[in-house]
Amino acid sequence: MKRTIIPGARTGRVRIPASKSQAHRLLICAALGEEKTEVVCDGISADIAATAKCLSALGAKIEEMETGFLVSPIKKVPEGRCDLYCGESGSTLRFLLPIVGALGAQAVFHREGRLPQRPLAPLDSVLKEHGMTLREDGDLLYCSGQLIGGNYTIAGNVSSQYISGLLMALPLLIRDSLLMVSGPLESAAYVAMTEDALQLSKLTIPKMGAMWAIPGQQRCHLPKRTVVEGDWSNTAFFLCMGALSKEGVTVEGLNLQSSQGDRGVLDVLRRFGAEVTEHGDAVTVRRGALHGVMIDAAPIPDLIPVLSVVASVAEGETRVENAYRLRLKESDRLKSTANLLRALGGQVEEKEDGLVITGVPALHGGAVETQNDHRLAMSAATAACAATGEITVDNDGCVAKSYPRFWEDFSSLKGEGL
Known part of the structure; x- marks a missing residue:
């Protein structure tokens, strides 16, 4: 559905929903x-x-409640084919692919949107080397075979989700395993989130440098009631709105010591010149004298669209580097982010692995094509806070992928000075 967003800075308070990244893991x-x-x-x-x-298709019993989920664990994998509808969720696919092998399940992943085009290498080769059979047929990915323990080596610069999936799967195997990461580990904070979840589950996964020695025949033991902390990735949109508002925006419901990598938004906003205040479980951001910065996208790739909006009205030049992986997201986020800024009067140059953004005094109104990308739609809402004219987005419902109540929370903010 098309949505028209009134321009102007916003102010107010928002309580952020649960972390999508941590919810997957828990x-x-x-x-x-x-x-x-x-x-x-x-x-x-x-x-x-x-x-x-x-997970339900693999034999878990999961009851959705008003407060979240009641999960009865997998006792036995169903016989025959398990159809796994992962939608457009790369995390779901990449986490569960090695777990399907560890369980010895015969499964078919049903993939939607751009997910069938997003890479699985080198994870697919590693899984095949250790007992799995994988076959792609259009949007379907057929999986069978029993994953076996042993020595696993995987590159660290492609996707941290590959490593997280293996860390969650290998403790289930009969034999012990050694997981080794070759080269630099990008998005290391996301692997740390997985380690936190496994530690909370009382699993033993000792780490030695870039290796984990993982004993087999382990089962998870989470506390009987486990709370998913607030989502820093979604928090970033409202904090960036605060950076465009003299009165500021406050986000509540956060763990200020979280291992979520997107907590790095605070450092980037401070470097932009915004005023950032942390208090209890909340953060308040207000506009300062914004100026261009250099942003390394490798540890915070999901933040680049919305940080680019801030950069578009920050004095001087902002350079986004090490961002090639953004081309493999729900949209080609380097191209779609550049198109968003240009559509609204921003000045941006698209590079092979980054962006060069030159700040302008204000954005103007315009039409944004989201390409069904939730982060583009929410970035357009942020851009409205720095615009002088109305902004329209072509598909406001795409935010349901990560933040179903985004528009409701956005609408709860009031115009600055009102």
């Missing part, structure tokens, strides 16, 4: 446990629902 750990677990999750996005649905 649901998986709960399903791989031995006892029933309540996973408290404030807000269930399409991606989280996809993981829950896939």
Whole structure:
């Protein structure tokens, strides 16, 4: 559905929903446990629902409640083919692919949107080397075979999700395993989130440098009631709105010591010149004298669209580097972010692996094509806070992938000075 957004800075308070990244991990750990677990999750996005649905197809019993999920773990994988509908969720696919092998399930992943075009290498080769059979047929990915323990080596500069999936799967195997990461590890904070979830589940996965020694025959033991913390990735949109507002925006419901990599938004906004205040479980951001900065996209790729909006009205030049992986997201996010800024009067040069953005005094109104990308739609809403004319987005419903109540929370903010 098309949405028209009134221009102007916003101010107010928002309570952020549960972390999509942590919810994936905790649901998986709960399903791989031995006892029933309540996973408290404030807000269930399409991606989280996809993981829950896939785990149910693998034999878990997952009851959706008002507060989140009640998870009865997998006791036995269903006989025959398991159809796993992962939608457009890359996390669901990449986390569960090695787990399907560890469980010895015969499964078919049903992929939607751009997900069939997003890479699986080198994870697919590693899984084949250790007992799995994988076959792609259009949007379908057929999986069978029993994953076996042993020595696993995978590159660290492609996707942290590959490493996280293996870390969650290998403890299930009969034999012990050694997981080694070659080269630099990008998005290391996301691997740290997985380690936190496994530690909370009382699994033993000792780490030695770039290697994990993983004993087999382990089961997860999450606390019987586990709460998913607030989502820093979605928080970033409102904090960036605050950076465009003299009165500021406050986001509540956060873990200020979280291992979520997108907590790095605070550092980038401070470097832009915004005023950032942390207090209790909340952060307030207000506009300062914004100026251009250099942004390394490798640890915070999901933040680049919305940080580019801030950069578009920051004095001077902002350079976004190490961002090639953004071309493999729900849209080609380097191209779609550049198109968003240009459509609204921003000055941006698209590079092979980054962006060069020159700040302008203000954006003007215009039409934004989201390409069904949730982060583009929410970035357009942020851009309205720095615009002088109305902005339209062509598909406001795409935010359901990660933040179903985004427009409701956005509408709760008031215009600055009102």
